[in-house]
Structure formats: C-alpha cells, structure tokens
Amino acid sequence: MPCYKIRLQLDQQLDIEFCMAIKRRQLLILGGLAIGGGLGGAAMSGILSRKPDVIAPTTPQTPVANNPQPIASAKNATPNVTQSVTRSPNPAPKGLFAPARGDVRIVVISDLNSAYGSTDYIDQVKQAIAFVPDWEPDLVLCGGDMVAGQSNSLSATEIEAMWQGFDKYIAAPIRKAKLPFGFTIGNHDASGSISGGQYAFESDRNVAKKYWNDPKHDANLSFVDRAGFPFYYTFQSNDIFFLVWDASTANIPSEQLKWAEKSLASEAAQSAKLRIAIGHLPLYAVAKGRETSGNYLDEADRLRALLEKYKVHTYISGHHHAYYPAHKGKLELLHAGVLGDGPRRLLSGDITPNRTITIIDIKLANSKTIYTTYDMDTLKVVDQSTLPKYIDSPNGRITRRDVKI
C-alpha cells in the first residue's frame, strides 16, 4: 500500500504521512486533516490526478471560522476548516532537483542493457526505475535496447530469460505504478536486420513479439494502430499522438514508411495537440564510435522532411549512449542518453560520458517542451549549456535545442 506525505504550512512546516490505496485519476478524500487557519498551502506527493488541480474533500465537513492553533497541538486537533489539497506542482524523487510539472510529463529512458545475454541490470538502471513513480509522469518512454540480444550464440531460452529479467526489473515496477510504457525496439531487442531475405535475428524478433503480446505484459497504452506491434505502432496519451517505427536498423522498409505517412496524416494524429515520433536509431549521429553508417538512419533528411510535413514536434532516439538535445529544420531531436552499460563521448566537446534519464514537461497551449536530464551517477541535473552548441554529424549539422540559427 503506498504512503503519501502531506506538507502543511502553518507557522512552521509539518509533514504528515499516511497510507491508503489510491488509483490514478481519482479524487482523493482528505477529510479530517485540517489543522486550522493559516493554511499557506498543502502539497501531496504521490500519484494523483492533475485535473482538477484542487482535490476536493468528499466527506462532509463543517466549515468554521479560522481558529489557528499552535503547531504543537496539531496531532490532537479537531478538523475545523474545509480543506483543499493541491497536487504537488513539482513532484520528484526526494533529494533531487524538482522541475515544475507541465500539462503532460514524460520520463524518457533508453539503452538499459549490459553484456550479451544479461538477465540483470546495473544499479543505475534499478535506481532510475525506482525513482520513476516519484516524478509522477503520465507516460514512460524507452528508446530501445531493453535487453542484450543480437547474438546468434544465444538460444531462444536464453533470450526468453533476458526478457524475464527485463520484466522483473523494469516492466513490472512500471506496471505496478500503473504507468503507460511506450517503447521502440532496439537492435539488441529484435534487430530488423535482413540477411538472405530473412531476419538475421529471427529468434530475437519472435521472442520479443511473444513477450509484448502476452496480456500479462500489457504496456497500458491507448493504441491507435497496433497491427505492427511491438515493432511499429501508434498510440495516444494526454492529447499527444505517438508514432513508433522500427529503427532497429538504418533502413526503415518502404512499406513501413508508407504506413508512417498514412498514420501521421490521419485525423487522430493531426487533431492531437502534439505529435512525437520514436525510433531506436537517430536521424543524425552524435556519439563517438557511432558515427559510422548503420548507426544512424539512412536518408535522414528525407525522413526528417516526412516528420516535418506532418508537424511532428520531436523525434526521440537512443542507441548512441550520449544525451544530446538538438534541433534541425523544424524538428526537435532528443538523443536520449544511456542508462545501462557503455556511456559514450559526444562527437564534439569534452563532456565526460554519463548515464542519464530525461524528464520532458510539456505545455500543450504553446507546444513548449522543457527537459530536465539527470546524471544517474551523480543525481545532478545536466547543465545544457555545457553541451556543444552544435554537432557535425557525418550526415549533417545539428544544433543544440536552445541555440538559435
């Protein structure tokens, strides 16, 4: 049973903890917690509905005139005012920087795996997953490489064991927190590489498909089109349309691109307040050792033009193991950093490679996105200004997202 903390601002601060079962998007009963007048503000941390912002008491209370009482008597105080409790405006794990929450909040994780065949995850991954509910996101997105396949020496049993490890350490905690989990398949999850007219890693593809289509592993997404799930699909969340394509290799098949265009042109996509696309490989390279062909998408400019045509706001990717928020043309590019093994250096600058997790706060009225990215080794926020102002990828220059050109 989850525990929640209420912070009451009187003459001094008082924290009260209580435990009760709460479902997301429910109003909360908080009768009986009134202390008296002078309530400067009450904040609740926990998973609560954002709308309405004020959580109304649902038990009858008798409003009375303010009758301030000393904090020392608070425990024995009789409820004497009608209270309203607002959700926390800036939920975050204890001790970490707490950004202001947008209308929609997304946690972005990526590249979680370790050595080939691994069924476990490093501590930074586990810590990040444990933190996730404290940010109170609407959605968790993963840029792929959730397991460590793409080795033909792994048997189907070993591949299944990896996914069971993923379920234990990643998916089950996210399901328990009742958070939707959107993801894109990485090259180590289920590579779409073709050899001799067949999938080179067919076992990876089969096991991943079986895992994600098992009702026990429900990702809790509001699908628009799941015919190609888990490889390519669309879903909606909080008035945002998400398109996931199979960028586990550099080449997205032409049939799938036709599907992507049709999906983005649809009423569901175009009537949404925002559109976001997700794929494992980025359009442009950002990391050392990943600047070779095959590590970023073929025909990036053509793909970018497609996304721009249908007003996609941001393309989120993984694979490069280096955080870099950028823009090119009319498209924002979030190169999600790595959480698991193998942080990499950016192609420019001298930033020490790090493991990161990114919180995106979205303001729907003006389509503004605010990133808060934490270094999962230091738990400090990454200072965007320390990142290079631009990166010259082999297939084009991309510019840091806050730098105008």
Ligand SMILES: [Fe+2]
């Ligand atoms: Fe990858």
